[in-house]
Amino acid sequence: MLQTFFEQTGHPELVILSAQWTLDIDWLLYFTRKDRIVFVPQQSKCTASMIEILEGLKAAFWLVITFDAELWEISLRSLRVTLTALLIASAIAIPLGTYLAVQRFRFRRFVISLINALMGLPPVVVGLVVYILLSRTGPFGVLDLLFTPTAMIIAQVIIITPVIASIAHQSMRELWAEYHDLLISLNTSKRQRILTLIWDGRRNLLTAALAGFGRAIGEVGAIMIVGGNIDHVTRVLTTAIALETGKGDFALALGLGFVLIGLAILVNLAIHTLSQTEREGRW
Amino acid sequence: MTQMFPLTLDQVLVRRRGKAVIGPTNLVLQPDGPTIIIGPNGSGKTTLLRVMHGIERVTSGTVAWQHNDPSQHAFVFQSPIVLRRSVYENLAYPLRLIQTPKPEVAQAVDHWLERIGLADMRHSPALRLSGGERQKLAIARALIRKPQVLFLDEPCANLDGHATREIEALLQEATAAGTRLVMSTHDMGQARRLAQELVFMLGGKVHDVGDAETLFTSPANKELSAFLRGDIVT
Numbered sequence: 001m002l003q004t005f006f007e008q009t010g011h012p013e014l015v016i017l018s019a020q021w022t023l024d025i026d027w028l029l030y031f032t033r034k035d036r037i038v039f040v041p042q043q044s045k046c047t048a049s050m051i052e053i054l055e056g057l058k059a060a061f062w063l064v065i066t067f068d069a070e071l072w073e074i075s076l077r078s079l080r081v082t083l084t085a086l087l088i089a090s091a092i093a094i095p096l097g098t099y100l101a102v103q104r105f106r107f108r109r110f111v112i113s114l115i116n117a118l119m120g121l122p123p124v125v126v127g128l129v130v131y132i133l134l135s136r137t138g139p140f141g142v143l144d145l146l147f148t149p150t151a152m153i154i155a156q157v158i159i160i161t162p163v164i165a166s167i168a169h170q171s172m173r174e175l176w177a178e179y180h181d182l183l184i185s186l187n188t189s190k191r192q193r194i195l196t197l198i199w200d201g202r203r204n205l206l207t208a209a210l211a212g213f214g215r216a217i218g219e220v221g222a223i224m225i226v227g228g229n230i231d232h233v234t235r236v237l238t239t240a241i242a243l244e245t246g247k248g249d250f251a252l253a254l255g256l257g258f259v260l261i262g263l264a265i266l267v268n269l270a271i272h273t274l275s276q277t278e279r280e281g282r283w
Numbered sequence: 284m285t286q287m288f289p290l291t292l293d294q295v296l297v298r299r300r301g302k303a304v305i306g307p308t309n310l311v312l313q314p315d316g317p318t319i320i321i322g323p324n325g326s327g328k329t330t331l332l333r334v335m336h337g338i339e340r341v342t343s344g345t346v347a348w349q350h351n352d353p354s355q356h357a358f359v360f361q362s363p364i365v366l367r368r369s370v371y372e373n374l375a376y377p378l379r380l381i382q383t384p385k386p387e388v389a390q391a392v393d394h395w396l397e398r399i400g401l402a403d404m405r406h407s408p409a410l411r412l413s414g415g416e417r418q419k420l421a422i423a424r425a426l427i428r429k430p431q432v433l434f435l436d437e438p439c440a441n442l443d444g445h446a447t448r449e450i451e452a453l454l455q456e457a458t459a460a461g462t463r464l465v466m467s468t469h470d471m472g473q474a475r476r477l478a479q480e481l482v483f484m485l486g487g488k489v490h491d492v493g494d495a496e497t498l499f500t501s502p503a504n505k506e507l508s509a510f511l512r513g514d515i516v517t
């Protein structure tokens with residue numbers, strides 16, 4: 001059916017690419033690198049069976065213990081992209097959330113509602129918009145960033161900045177209520193207030209960043225679109241999983257999935273341990 | 284140092300949600316203290332202190348210092364505000380805000396840690412302290428910049444006799460060191476022990492103000508004498 005669809009539309013090359021460009025949501029999204037996007041209804045496929053899950057476990061086990069080069073490359077890229085995005089998003093969101101807690105101004109309520117609304121932004125749409133902005137004919141086309149890790153970082157920053165800002169604002173508001181009288185009484189400057197709140201609320205902010213990390217590392221829709229899932233360039237864990245699923249290789253897809261979950265747990269544990277030791281020490 | 288007092292409150296009115304919380308009322312504080320503010324619950328003691336400290340907006344009227352220097356004020360709140368930091372860092376905080384050199388910070392903090400008996404707990408989180416310890420910490424933190432005036436809002440509420448005595452000793456030392464105290468309290472014994480000047484608040488207004496001993500021995504009117512006797516005054 002696909003075959004005939006593309007033959008009729010005159011783009012047989014898409015069929016060859018399709019395996020590489022598979023994105024599984026409710027629809028499968030196929031696109032070419034010529035900035036052409038075509039939506040095709042999802043095809044029914046064979047479903048994963050119990051055996052395949054076991055196969056997946058086995059595959060994951062082998063991939064990890066043999067230090068599979070490709071897996072490491074993909075995992076490290078996943079981490080690099082997500083951590084970079086997290087760093088940039090936190091650098092924007094944490095001061096912003098704190099500022100919104102400390103400072104009253106005319107459009108404060110509006111800005112807060114806007115951030116909360118942006119939190120619900122569908123990643124696929126973010127990807128689409130970034131894609132259009134970065135595509136050759138788009139306003140930032142000259143930068144030639146489409147299908148690079150930088151494009152993926154940009155998309156992730158847009159997705160997680162509102163998440164981190166919203167959670168940060170929430171906890172900074174509580175802390176500000178606690179500190180308000182004392183900091184006003186001590187005649188602190190605005191800058192000192194913000195820095196004090198960030199420092200004393202750092203554990204809460206870590207939790208906010210953690211939420212952002214979780215959202216970014218598991219994200220697939222946006223980075224698939226702007227990154228293109230190119231082998232050795234922009235392929236990360238989630239897009240690789242989507243690809244293997246598209247190819248019907250559930251075993252490898254599951255293996256990659258387990259690695260992804262393991263990675264998320266590992267980073268969570270690391271941050272948790274970090275804050276734990278800090279709590280016990282002097283602070 | 285320039286003399287900050289007298290402090291003159293002229294026709295001060297504080298309205299919150301349509302209700303006059305304070306005044307309109309007048310009050311003049313001279314350089315000698317301590318001034319103790321008494322009065323029933325809800326009579327406006329806390330609000331008056333906050334107005335004098337400059338952290339509460341007045342609806343109308345003026346609050347005029349002879350010479351105002353906000354860095355020479357300090358305030359101890361009714362329920363002590365403790366920073367989520369170590370005991371040491373809580374004390375160091377006001378000094379850090381004004382870029383005090385590190386050795387001076389360490390010296391001042393060490394002095395106060397010894398003085399309030401918390402030297403052993405210097406590195407533990409201040410939130411682990413008991414109510415009395417927190418209050419001592421808050422007072423030491425308020426005094427660490429050697430302010431000319433210290434406002435205290437019921438610093439000994441919820442404290443037992445021993446802790447109250449410790450805090451009173453701290454306050455007497457501060458007075459001797461030249462800090463002018465303005466304090467509210469519900470403890471008449473404490474008012475008698477500390478007050479040089481007494482302010483009696485009733486219904487948001489300064490009902491009486493004058494020399495403490497005179498007012499205690501011969502109250503000028505029936506409201507004050509009833510209040511000092513422990514009767515309910517409205």
Ligand SMILES: Nc1ncnc2c1ncn2[C@@H]1O[C@H](COP(=O)(O)OP(=O)(O)OP(=O)(O)O)[C@@H](O)[C@H]1O
Pocket residue numbers: 299300304322323324325326327328329330331
């Ligand atoms: N922001 C506010 N909004 C509305 N009412 C307020 C506000 N601040 C104070 N009040 C009211 O003003 C009155 C005086 O309050 P204040 O805290 O100054 O009294 P107080 O003498 O310190 O009482 P207490 O002895 O119980 O501490 C109270 O009735 C209080 O409810």
Ligand SMILES: [Mg+2]
Pocket residue numbers: 328329330361436
């Ligand atoms: Mg009060």
